[in-house]
Amino acid sequence: MSALDGKVVFAGIDVGSLSAQAVLLEERRDTDRSKSSAGGKMSARSIHVTPNPVESARQVMGGLLDEVGLSWDDIDCCVSTGYGREKVQGEGMSNANVSEISCHGLGARALMPGVKTVIDIGGQDAKVIRIDDAGELADFVMNDKCAAGTGRFLEVMSRTLGIGFEELGQLALSARNRIELSSRCSIFAETEALHYLQRGADKREVAAGITRSMADRVAALARRVGVERDVVMTGGVAKNPAVKAELERILGVRLLAPPIDPQLIGAYGAAVLARRESSC
């Protein structure tokens, strides 16, 4: 045991399909945790996943613990989430596992108490989560069957444009006009974009068409569950400024930016859950 005089450590691990995150919350043991929804010192780490979710969890949390000078034994309670959450608990790395829907909802709510709608766009899925006035999960919709409207669509299309995934947003924002992509399907849209590029279309305008198409799909999903303010966008795609701007335009609402890296919200929500005394 390290010297943890009077401190408690709560942990959240989120193993997704493309990346894994770990969050640690440290605070004084005598903090009244029923009063504050989140507190103490937060530290976090994110990695690309390995093929094995348990190994990803071990690497991401192990790396974070090393960084802050703690050990696995110092963790008072850990909650795992994401698609590998059950295996992570099975290996004894977490005390409980909770769905990513709940963790994202809770994490967003803990950071921004007015949030009613969470739009979470991950690497391979998209979710829209509604939270009621009491802060409880009210409803959600999810698309994990079709790449359109998920991070994968942007990844495939960036490859078609011959640019990095992270460059797409800025490129789209620099466009004066937009080329309309008529295909929703990623495979057809790829062919369509390629066709435009071969005919000499401006890359920026194609990029703007791609981010618009992405925002259209996400907006359609969000409307199925209803969009109530405040609205926050989380997940890796929230880092794309063009998708965010288009989505704001289509939905007619301002999208709040979470105060922490949006990709960390799931793991943060898991750590907040671990902090609730009932979890461990």
Add this chain to the structure above:
Amino acid sequence: MGIDAGNLLTKVVLMDGDEVLASAVAETTGAVTKDTEALVSRVLEEAGVDRGKVEQCGVTGSGASMIGGTDFQEDEVTCVSVAAGYLLREINMAVDIGGQSITAMLIDEDGDITNFMRNDKCASGSGRFLEVMSGAVGVPVTGIAAAVEGASKRVVISSQCGVFAESEVVSHVNEGEKPEDIVAGLCEAVASIVAAQARRFASGDEYTLTGGVSRIGPVRDLIIQKLGGTYHEFPFDPALAAAIGAALLAGAS
């Protein structure tokens, strides 16, 4: 004469009554007009028919409007249903699996189309889907049937989305699964997607399969196995169905 300028393949047929005198199929490229002209010349030459002897020419397919000098234009759903309904009097459904679409058509006793469902919004189960997937395995579409013969099992492909299924296929390749076994799994996946769509027409129990994907033996056999009912083989190359329909309609106009 019938011309079908499809998304992946362009087909030309020359017919005399119900008989196909000659046909030609080639991949669709950007130069639709030029490619079609070459196919038309090939077909005329093969049949030994002078261009002037062609009475009527019908055109269909997504590139139809780019082809000039024809007498008649009709959409591909109508053309396929006409070809299937006219050549196979006993059927009540035709299922067409094309380059970018799957279409199930209900056909009445007079050979007329009464209803249809078409998915052309999503690549799932289409020729393009199969092309992307087999490309990821390194087996060309034309080599699928031969590959399946060498398979010892079918690797399960659970995603229906082409993008997700491609990742699934790539991970199977990386895990060391045999290409033959993955291709066999792909055929199963395509057949399941097509059958699920065709089954939405519960009354279609006497059917035929058309479109380029129906040429691929293992896919066709698995669809037949899943659909139940009675399968009636399309009397010509199933990829030619729309072109044949266009020729028949042109001839009747």
